[in-house]
Structures are given as C-alpha cells and as structure tokens.
Amino acid sequence: MNNNQCDLLVDYFNGQLDDISHRKFEQHLLECEDCRKELTELRMLTENLPFASEPVDPPSDMKDRILANVFQEKQEMVETEIPEQKPAYRPESERKNRWLKPLLAASLFLSLVGNAYALLSKDNENDTVQESKVTIDKFEKTVSLQPSKNQQVNGTAMLINKDGKTELVVQADNLKNVTGSQVYQVWLLEKGKPYRAGTFVPGSEGQGAVTYGINHPGEHQWDTVAITLEPSNDSKTPKGEILLSSAL
Amino acid sequence: MNDTDAELYEQVHLGEKQALEKIYDRYEKLLFSLSYKITGQKELAEEVVQEVFIKLWTKKGIYSASKGKFSSWLMTMTRNTSIDQLRKRKEIPSDFEYGEIPSENPSVENLVEWKEEGSMLRQAISELGAEQQKMVDLFYFKGLSQQHIADEFDIPLGTVKGRIRLALKHLKKMVPQTNVKGGK
Numbered sequence: 391m392n393n394n395q396c397d398l399l400v401d402y403f404n405g406q407l408d409d410i411s412h413r414k415f416e417q418h419l420l421e422c423e424d425c426r427k428e429l430t431e432l433r434m435l436t437e438n439l440p441f442a443s444e445p446v447d448p449p450s451d452m453k454d455r456i457l458a459n460v461f462q463e464k465q466e467m468v469e470t471e472i473p474e475q476k477p478a479y480r481p482e483s484e485r486k487n488r489w490l491k492p493l494l495a496a497s498l499f500l501s502l503v504g505n506a507y508a509l510l511s512k513d514n515e516n517d518t519v520q521e522s523k524v525t526i527d528k529f530e531k532t533v534s535l536q537p538s539k540n541q542q543v544n545g546t547a548m549l550i551n552k553d554g555k556t557e558l559v560v561q562a563d564n565l566k567n568v569t570g571s572q573v574y575q576v577w578l579l580e581k582g583k584p585y586r587a588g589t590f591v592p593g594s595e596g597q598g599a600v601t602y603g604i605n606h607p608g609e610h611q612w613d614t615v616a617i618t619l620e621p622s623n624d625s626k627t628p629k630g631e632i633l634l635s636s637a638l
Numbered sequence: 639m640n641d642t643d644a645e646l647y648e649q650v651h652l653g654e655k656q657a658l659e660k661i662y663d664r665y666e667k668l669l670f671s672l673s674y675k676i677t678g679q680k681e682l683a684e685e686v687v688q689e690v691f692i693k694l695w696t697k698k699g700i701y702s703a704s705k706g707k708f709s710s711w712l713m714t715m716t717r718n719t720s721i722d723q724l725r726k727r728k729e730i731p732s733d734f735e736y737g738e739i740p741s742e743n744p745s746v747e748n749l750v751e752w753k754e755e756g757s758m759l760r761q762a763i764s765e766l767g768a769e770q771q772k773m774v775d776l777f778y779f780k781g782l783s784q785q786h787i788a789d790e791f792d793i794p795l796g797t798v799k800g801r802i803r804l805a806l807k808h809l810k811k812m813v814p815q816t817n818v819k820g821g822k
Contacts, residue, residue, distance in 0.1 A: 397795075399799060400784040400799050400802065404721065406783040428803075432802075432803075432806070435807065435809075436778055436806065438813075439779075440672045440713035440714075441668075441759055442755075442756060442760055442763060443672040443675040443756070444675065444756075444760070445747045445748075446667075446674045446745055447667070448666055449684065452666070452684055452687070453662065457658075457662065459688055459692070460692050461655060461695070571651075
C-alpha cells in the first residue's frame with residue numbers, strides 16, 4: 391500500500407498528480423516520515439536551481455502590460471477606485487483616480503466586465519484594442535444607501551442582470567481610511583442572515599467601490615444590502631457596526 | 639528603496655500598488671528568464687510572469703513566512719506555473735538544449751544572488767556527466783512525470799527517484815558553498 395504511495399513523490403513534486411491522488415499523497419505525507427524527509431531534501435537540493443537560468447531581457451513593454459492587467463484583475467476582487475474608460479493596456483501612470491457618479495460608474499462597470507471578458511478569452515499579447523464581446527446587461531434596480539446614526543458616509547448600490555446572473559455594484563463616499571488589515575465589507579442579507587458580497591478599501595479621497603458577481607448557491611431573496619468596517623478581509627459574519635444600508 | 643521582500647509583501651497585502659511594482663521590478667528579469675528557460679517561448683514566459691503576479695496581487699495571504707524565503711517561494715511558484723502552462727499546451731520541448739543563450743545581446747543578471755549563484759551553478763551543471771545534466775533538466779526544468787523520465791532514459795520506473803536524487807546531490811556537491819546567508 392504505502393510503497394505505492396511512496397512512488398508518487400516525484401510526480402507530486404512536479405505537480406503531475408490529479409486532484410484526488412494529490413490529496414491522497416498529502417495525506418500519506420502526514421503518515422510517512424521517509425517521504426517527508428525525501429520531499430524536504432528535494433526542495434533543499436533544488437532551491438537555488440532557478441538561478442541557473444541564463445539572463446534574458448524581457449520585452450521592454452512587458453511591465454506596462456502586465457501591471458495594467460494585474461491591477462485590473464484586482465478590481466474584480468477588492469476595488470479601491472474605478473479608472474477611466476480606456477484601452478486595456480494603458481500604463482498605470484496614465485490612470486487618473488477620478489471618481490465617477492453612479493450612472494457613469496454603471497456604464498463603466500459594463501466596460502470593465504467587457505475587458506475582463508476579453509482577458510479571459512486569451513487575447514493577451516500584441517493585440518490592438520479589440521472589440522469586446524457585446525453582452526446586454528439589464529439594469530435591475532438602484533438604491534441609495536442610508537448612513538447609520540452619526541455616520542457621514544453615503545453611497546449607492548445597484549443590481550445589474552448579466553446573462554442571467556446578478557452583479558452588485560456598490561460605491562460609497564466619505565469613508566474613513568482603513569488601518570492595519572481593516573477592510574470595508576459589503577453584505578447581502580436575507581431574513582437577517584448575512585452573505586459576503588464584496589470587499590474593498592477606500593482610495594485616498596475616502597471613496598470606494600466594488601463590483602460583485604452574486605454567486606451564492608441556491609435561490610435567494612435579498613432584502614437588505616449593508617456595509618460594515620471589518621478588522622480583516624475574512625469575516626464570515628459582520629463584526630463591525632453597519633455604516634450604510636438599504637432595503638432592496 | 640531597500641525594503642526587504644517581506645516588508646514589501648506586507649504592503650502588497652494592504653493593497654499598495656507601488657509595493658507590488660517594486661517587487662515586480664526586482665524579480666521581473668529573474669522570473670522571466672526562469673520561465674523562458676522552462677517554456678522556451680517568450681510569449682508563454684510573459685503569460686507565466688503575469689499569472690504569478692496576478693496571484694500575488696489578488697490572493698491575499700498566498701505567501702507567508704512559514705513558506706520559507708520569499709524569493710525562493712516566488713521562484714518555485716514561477717517554475718510550477720511554467721510547467722503547468724506547458725502541460726496545458728502539451729508542448730513539452732523534449733529536446734535537450736542546455737546552456738543555449740537565446741538573445742543576440744548577452745544579458746546580465748540584475749540580482750546579486752542570481753549573479754553569484756548563477757555562474758557557479760551553470761559551471762557545475764556543465765561539469766556533470768551528460769546523463770545527469772539531462773536528468774536535472776528533465777526533472778526540474780521540464781517537470782516531466784516519473785514515467786516520462788523513465789521512458790526518456792529507458793530505465794525502470796522504480797529507479798527514477800534514486801537517479802534524480804543522485805544527480806541533484808552530485809550537483810550540490812560541485813557548487814562551492816560560499817555564502818551562508820540568513821534569508822531575510
């Protein structure tokens with residue numbers, strides 16, 4: 391039994407195992423001291439091998455391309471600002487941290503989704519700016535977020551139907567800067583039960599926004615949207631007080 | 639200017655774009671060169687570097703000090719991503735092409751550690767026997783499966799692991815142990 395597993399070390403190291411075998415082997419590692427030792431040894435023996443690579447100059451415009459794509463990616467996850475509408479690969483320095491009013495933001499959001507789509511469809515290199523696939527998004531509703539007592543913040547939430555899936559777009563103003571690992575967390579509530587719906591940190595002007603593809607399994611009737619300030623980006627339920635909220 | 643990798647990563651974690659850019663500037667060339675060595679294609683190497691930095695940026699907490707030195711971890715991730723990309727395209731270059739310098743103008747290493755380790759390592763590799771050179775290449779830089787390696791060498795499957803270890807240990811012995819650096 392075990393012997394069979396021990397024979398998989400090389401393929402494990404090289405990522406050649408399928409998911410199930412991979413997990414099985416990791417389980418085996420917990421039990422087999424020999425394999426643990428051999429794996430540690432392999433890692434130690436190969437640690438510096440990447441330095442054997444002969445230096446090759448990357449293309450001079452690679453940095454602009456990659457960083458533009460990387461920072462665009464961020465907007466899908468944790469968004470701090472909405473850049474101007476632009477071709478995909480404008481260097482970061484050309485971006486302006488300009489705030490856009492909600493309706494403009496909505497149309498911009500569609501273009502961001504378009505860009506992300508273009509990225510996904512693997513047109514990474516050398517392309518001139520190309521037409522994104524046209525998708526027709528249906529505006530569902532927009533609500534003004536109401537500040538809780540003593541809060542100066544304000545914001546807007548929008549629901550947009552995209553190919554049968556609902557996207558939530560939230561923006562807010564006058565947010566306090568976060569400290570440490572703090573983040574602002576958007577929640578969708580259904581009969582009092584909170585679901586995570588986007589995480590963001592504000593830009594230097596106290597403005598923040600996030601787009602979130604609602605993908606919680608099952609049917610939901612969201613009744614409330616709310617924003618809280620959380621100590622970290624992994625709160626399962628709100629730990630901070632509600633700063634902004636609205637019925638949906 | 640001279641933030642350590644760990645300090646920069648901490649800032650990346652907080653969403654500091656400039657910190658990511660600094661890490662990018664520091665490692666762009668090494669990671670590109672490594673990926674190019676593995677994939678043999680500049681377009682693919684660029685894609686790999688992009689994938690690595692997207693993970694670094696979007697997956698908060700993907701690196702922690704428990705995973706060892708930041709630079710080692712970053713190189714390992716780049717190696718694994720390169721091998722994955724190759725596999726996805728099923729274009730494993732099986733030709734053995736060690737030491738080929740692809741650019742017309744020879745380029746230089748931009749990191750002290752790379753410069754020091756690199757020339758010693760390449761020297762040591764070149765002094766290995768042809769079989770062991772090929773073993774290091776197929777195992778580490780091509781990431782082939784055990785079966786694939788056994789086929790290439792026409793040896794029994796069960797002996798592959800031992801042969802890999804032997805080649806790597808031999809190589810290690812031939813590289814002068816100069817710097818005992820405490821990784822920061």
